[in-house]
Amino acid sequence: MKVHLNRLAPVAITVLALCLALAVVPAQTATSDQKGPETLVIDGGRKGNITLPHREHQQNLKDCKICHSIFPKKAGSINAMKDDGALKKKQVMNKLCLNCHRALKKAGRDAGPISCSGCHKK
Numbered sequence: 001m002k003v004h005l006n007r008l009a010p011v012a013i014t015v016l017a018l019c020l021a022l023a024v025v026p027a028q029t030a031t032s033d034q035k036g037p038e039t040l041v042i043d044g045g046r047k048g049n050i051t052l053p054h055r056e057h058q059q060n061l062k063d064c065k066i067c068h069s070i071f072p073k074k075a076g077s078i079n080a081m082k083d084d085g086a087l088k089k090k091q092v093m094n095k096l097c098l099n100c101h102r103a104l105k106k107a108g109r110d111a112g113p114i115s116c117s118g119c120h121k122k
């Protein structure tokens, strides 16, 4: 029986593609530990702390880097970076949180709070 290589090639490619697809799966099914808490509290200084619905933002925004390219996936990292000058006070608030909420609101879409008391609670 003659087996043509070019007949096997598509099979080999399919198998390879399947292996690659399977190899990617574990990275997508992050445990809740890797995803961080469902909600978390950010230090808001004298205005009072902010409760961030973390999971809701992950689901809405899809891309972790929207926030975590600015500060790492670590509790307390914003404060640590403000302490050593890597972030200015209110930089995350203005450049990240409020920028997005304002842009969405302007576009007529569901947006997060823009008023101080919408985020800061005493």
Ligand code: HEC
Residues within 6 Å of the ligand: 030, 033, 034, 035, 036, 037, 040, 041, 042, 052, 054, 057, 058, 061, 062, 063, 064, 065, 066, 067, 068, 071, 072, 073, 074, 075, 076, 077, 078, 079
């Ligand atoms: C809207 C902004 C935002 C997005 C988007 C976001 N995070 Fe976070 N994440 C935060 C903030 C804020 C903190 C806490 C930082 C601090 O305490 O200074 C945090 C903390 C974490 C922590 C550390 C929790 C702990 O207790 O140490 C992990 C893990 C994490 N995020 C994972 C993720 C993953 C994975 C994604 C994407 C699926 C994601 N985050 C998307 C804002 C975000």
Ligand code: HEC
Residues within 6 Å of the ligand: 042, 043, 044, 045, 046, 047, 050, 078, 082, 088, 089, 090, 091, 092, 093, 094, 097, 098, 101, 112, 113, 114, 115, 116, 117, 118, 119, 120
């Ligand atoms: C969308 C949520 C949000 C809104 C709305 C908001 N803030 Fe903030 N604010 C934050 C976050 C997050 C931080 C902590 C990170 C930072 O300093 O950028 C913060 C920090 C602060 C701090 C502490 C800064 C420091 O390091 O001492 C003050 C003061 C403050 N906000 C005042 C205000 C005032 C005044 C308003 C209304 C005009 C307001 N915020 C509206 C999210 C918000």
Ligand code: HEC
Residues within 6 Å of the ligand: 050, 051, 052, 053, 057, 060, 061, 066, 092, 093, 096, 097, 098, 100, 101, 104, 110, 111, 112, 113, 118, 119
């Ligand atoms: C890229 C866009 C984007 C960024 C960045 C972002 N948000 Fe939001 N935020 C949203 C959207 C979208 C909603 C949901 C609006 C809705 O569904 O009603 C929301 C909702 C919220 C709510 C209200 C949740 C509720 O259930 O009432 C809070 C509080 C909030 N965001 C705080 C923050 C803080 C604090 C930061 C910065 C650390 C931040 N957001 C960064 C888009 C963003």
